[in-house]
Amino acid sequence: MREKINFALLVNEVSKYFHKKRKKTIKAVDKVTFTIEKGETFGVLGPNGSGKSTLIRMISTLLIPDQGSISVFGYDTEKESVKVRGLINRVSVEASFFKKLSAIENLLFTAGLYGISKKQAKEKLNDIFEKIGLDKKRLGDPIEDFSRGMQQKVSIARAFLTAPQLLLLDEPTTGLDPRAKKEVQALIFEVKETYGTSILLTTHDMYEAEELCSRVSILHKGQIRKMGPVKQLKDSVPKKGLKEPTLEDVFLHYTGTSLKEENEQPVEFREVS
Amino acid sequence: MQLVLRELRAAWAFVERNFNLTKRYWKWEVVFLAYTVANSVTMGFIGKGVESFSGATLDVNFLILYMLIGSILWGYLSILFEIVAETVAWERWEETIEYTFMSPISRATHLLSVCWYSILYGLLRSALILFFVSWFFNLDLSNANLAAAGGVLAVGSLSFIGLGMIAAILPLISPEKGVQVVHIFQALLLMFSGVYYEVEVLPLWMQKVAWISPATYALKGMREAILEGKPFSALNSYTLPLLLMGIVMLPVGIFTFRKMELHAKKKGLLKRNG
Numbered sequence: 001m002r003e004k005i006n007f008a009l010l011v012n013e014v015s016k017y018f019h020k021k022r023k024k025t026i027k028a029v030d031k032v033t034f035t036i037e038k039g040e041t042f043g044v045l046g047p048n049g050s051g052k053s054t055l056i057r058m059i060s061t062l063l064i065p066d067q068g069s070i071s072v073f074g075y076d077t078e079k080e081s082v083k084v085r086g087l088i089n090r091v092s093v094e095a096s097f098f099k100k101l102s103a104i105e106n107l108l109f110t111a112g113l114y115g116i117s118k119k120q121a122k123e124k125l126n127d128i129f130e131k132i133g134l135d136k137k138r139l140g141d142p143i144e145d146f147s148r149g150m151q152q153k154v155s156i157a158r159a160f161l162t163a164p165q166l167l168l169l170d171e172p173t174t175g176l177d178p179r180a181k182k183e184v185q186a187l188i189f190e191v192k193e194t195y196g197t198s199i200l201l202t203t204h205d206m207y208e209a210e211e212l213c214s215r216v217s218i219l220h221k222g223q224i225r226k227m228g229p230v231k232q233l234k235d236s237v238p239k240k241g242l243k244e245p246t247l248e249d250v251f252l253h254y255t256g257t258s259l260k261e262e263n264e265q266p267v268e269f270r271e272v273s
Numbered sequence: 274m275q276l277v278l279r280e281l282r283a284a285w286a287f288v289e290r291n292f293n294l295t296k297r298y299w300k301w302e303v304v305f306l307a308y309t310v311a312n313s314v315t316m317g318f319i320g321k322g323v324e325s326f327s328g329a330t331l332d333v334n335f336l337i338l339y340m341l342i343g344s345i346l347w348g349y350l351s352i353l354f355e356i357v358a359e360t361v362a363w364e365r366w367e368e369t370i371e372y373t374f375m376s377p378i379s380r381a382t383h384l385l386s387v388c389w390y391s392i393l394y395g396l397l398r399s400a401l402i403l404f405f406v407s408w409f410f411n412l413d414l415s416n417a418n419l420a421a422a423g424g425v426l427a428v429g430s431l432s433f434i435g436l437g438m439i440a441a442i443l444p445l446i447s448p449e450k451g452v453q454v455v456h457i458f459q460a461l462l463l464m465f466s467g468v469y470y471e472v473e474v475l476p477l478w479m480q481k482v483a484w485i486s487p488a489t490y491a492l493k494g495m496r497e498a499i500l501e502g503k504p505f506s507a508l509n510s511y512t513l514p515l516l517l518m519g520i521v522m523l524p525v526g527i528f529t530f531r532k533m534e535l536h537a538k539k540k541g542l543l544k545r546n547g
Contacts, residue, residue: 083377105293112283
């Protein structure tokens with residue numbers, strides 16, 4: 001019998017290496033360990049190339065780890081990948097739709113892949129469209145005619161159509177204008193409150209992480225440098241005068257990309273308790 | 274039961290999606306159809322012209338039909354092959370590959386539903402080509418056994434889909450070069466399989482290669498059914514190898530695709546861009 005599952009996601013000592021030309025090996029993710037509790041929103045902050053997307057792709061079953069294991073609600077992503085795929089969905093930087101197809105055609109295709117009937121899908125979508133403020137009149141237009149913000153909203157609708165128990169948000173607001181960004185963030189907050197979905201959010205946006213996540217980790221060069229609730233992360237870095245450190249200060253401190261040399265920064269793997 | 278219903282819904286979703294894409298890219302469909310019709314008509318006229326440049330008295334209707342069968346059947350088989358073989362490449366180009374491969378469906382359902390669409394699309398397209406081509410030639414099909422030809426087409430489709438599935442592995446494991454290799458492979462099939470000539474005219478080593486191509490058997494079977502009016506039962510020497518190739522290549526294609534999908538997941542090849 002499957003043991004009682006307390007975690008939505010369990011990432012255990014996971015590493016992923018890519019072998020490039022001239023025998024060069026890139027450590028994209030290096031011995032990363034963390035958990036996400038059911039209903040929790042967990043943030044992964046990291047600079048470009050830190051391994052965030054590789055991590056998301058491994059959880060999505062699109063990449064197989066070289067070391068370690070990942071389980072989603074107790075199901076192993078490598079050995080029980082079909083079960084895992086039924087429990088997750090993802091919103092990434094690129095909305096990734098069939099550009100010539102309309103929003104509704106794209107969404108009904110997704111519904112079909114997840115075994116949802118058209119009738120059920122249309123009912124669900126009506127509800128989702130209202131929540132995310134999508135203009136129903138435009139649903140018959142090709143996706144390529146949509147703004148990026150609107151494409152991201154359709155992408156979020158696609159994710160929620162399949163009622164995922166674990167939602168992977170891979171920089172969902174990157175490249176959006178401030179208004180679209182605010183709308184998407186509000187939407188994530190609302191769906192989190194409404195559906196109680198467990199969320200893994202990767203982002204460059206400190207405000208976004210602070211607003212949405214109960215815990216945050218700092219990923220740099222494939223390693224988790226620090227992890228914990230935002231307040232405790234802030235407390236863990238030295239104050240600059242009277243000013244309280246911001247999450248940006250935390251990020252710069254642990255990724256070593258501010259004024260100091262990054263190699264001088266301490267590397268920690270323990271969670272702040 | 275629920276699992277079957279789920280897979281059926283997924284299969285239908287692929288067929289419907291491909292239909293919608295064909296509809297949205299209709300201008301390109303018109304271009305490809307016009308090109309194929311022009312190509313088939315040209316082949317028909319080459320058949321018609323043989324008498325004039327050879328100086329001999331020949332059965333012109335036979336020659337026209339011979340060339341047209343080659344052209345239309347090759348058009349059909351290559352469409353099956355292309356749609357199946359480029360399943361991965363197409364998704365990669367549309368940047369939807371990651372979403373399709375992370376959906377909870379079996380790979381067999383995914384691939385077989387794409388095959389099913391390719392058969393429907395190929396048949397419709399070939400019927401349209403035949404319709405347009407018949408305007409140009411006074412075709413005499415009184416001797417043709419169309420039912421037997423249909424049987425050969427059905428068995429040939431099975432083996433070509435199997436071949437397409439094996440070829441679909443190439444864009445999966447090589448995002449940069451896979452599609453190019455698929456096209457080279459397709460061109461070689463055209464050259465070796467006797468599309469516009471009997472394989473017996475080829476050098477011996479090429480003939481040996483021709484007999485491992487399903488297109489060779491499909492073309493020979495179709496020609497004997499249409500040109501000589503042979504019944505399906507008299508075409509065993511073509512249909513049995515085709516059936517055998519289909520039975521072997523289809524599961525081998527799905528199995529190998531699954532194995533290569535795991536390889537692609539280990540190497541990080543299952544991504545939007547090459």
